[in-house]
Amino acid sequence: MTENDQLRHGRTCVTDLQVHLVFVTKYRRNVFDDTILTSMETIMRNVCHDLDARLIEFNGEDDHVHLLVEYPPKLPVSTLVNSLKGVSSRLLRKQYKLKTHHNHLWSPSYYAASSGGTTLETLKTYIRNQRRPD
Template identity: 35%
Template sequence: MKYKSNFNVVYSCRYHVVWCPKYRRPVLVEGVDVRLKSLIVETCSKMNVDILEMEIMPDHVHLLIEVDPQFGIHRAVKQIKGVSSRVLRQEFSWLKSRIPTLWSNSYFVSTVGGAPLAVIKKYIENQKTV
């Protein structure tokens, strides 16, 4: 496993993130998907967030990203959704007539990687016995 570090934290914080357009409308089509990918890459690059995998479906987005824990996953997702919404609604004016805002307020996030939970629990339980 490869770890990253900033000045005082060594980490491996990988997240699977999924979010949808408002009302799960299938509006990520007709070039919106391509532009969204480039916006996500650009935004993540500015935040030093690594994209491990990305897929844009017509009605949702999947991201596998690695985020510095001091920056935070919520802050990263908020920035990605905010920038992409603003730019896409400017560049694709038809989005404004289809939905009141581009993204729903919510998103799904799950940590990814490392050992299974049972293995980590066992490791911590056995610390004093080793």
């Protein structure tokens, strides 16, 4: 898949899957600054690439980060999250002296929401208006 493709073409499917992810630090500790967030974006972009996914957008504050990731249908979101959090935690704790709780950078929970090119209401209307056979 190239950077400009809107759709991912597989042998038996065509997909357009994105997920909005939010990770918070353990106990919402304020540990990030611009330098750390810049390094984290590079790390997460590389993890996505290794999983055949693509980091579309990334940003964060001192205690959490937001990611928008395009991913293949064969990749479970939970696997994506575990890889992103695990690799980033290990590499950032190694590179920077982060204030963590027992070597845990991230809270075990996360937020994930599917995203797409249209609203749910538009999709529901489109489905309702399909020509149903008599």
